[in-house]
Amino acid sequence: MSNGDQISRVALKKITPDVSAAMGSLHAAAVTAAQDAKVEPELLELVRIRASQLNGCAFCLDMHTKDARAQGETEQRIYALNAWRETPFFTERERAALALTEAVTFVADGHVPDDVYAEVAGVFDEAQVAALVWAATVINAYNRIAIATRMVPGAYQPKRAE
Structure with missing residues (x-):
């Protein structure tokens, strides 16, 4: 069962x-709820990255920082996300969503x-709050x-828009 030291x-x-399919369905339903509530996809990626930082999930950090960059997120904001309270880079809505993400995670x-x-x-x-709670819950489960x-980070590539 051992592969070297791993x-x-x-x-x-x-x-x-x-069960894996059910988790995928939960994720898809949460994404649909966020779309229907008009929660910005970029904000959802910040939520996913922040929860993954807090949980120390390298695989999800790799995936969601790549997805965020593919959606136009800046390197500066991704790098500063771990210290979002100390920067001027995030909007009031983003700050509220990040605080909620941290509270749900912890x-x-x-x-x-x-x-x-x-x-x-x-x-x-209310629909947006519900979508944010689901987004934080789902990423915490995936983390x-x-x-x-021990999912290995590095190979994930975001889907390209056609």
């Missing part, structure tokens, strides 16, 4: 294809404090899957 991990898609630390929720509810409508199975 222990090989379970291939979830192969061993539990129905839910045990404060159970999404009322001030964080009030901030996000002040700049997003745990990628980390637990």
Whole structure:
């Protein structure tokens, strides 16, 4: 079971294809909800990157920084995302979404404090708040899957617009 110093991990898609498909369906439904609510795709990538930073998920960081760049996100903002509170690079909406993402990711630390929720509810409508909660929830789940199975970063390439 060992590959050099690396222990090989379970291939979830192969061993539990129905559960993997259900996760894919959840992701697709969350993306559709965000599109329907008119949450900017670029903002969703910031949410995904920030949660992945907090969780230390190299695979998802590789994927979502590439997707963000493909959507036109700047290197400066991607590099500064880990310290978003200390920079002038993010809008009020982005800041609210990032604070919500952090609260959802670290839910045990404060159970999404009322001030964080009030901030996000002040700049997003209910459908958008719901979409952001789903986006943060889904990326947190994917982070745990990628980390637990040691998914290897580097090979992912974003789909090109036609």
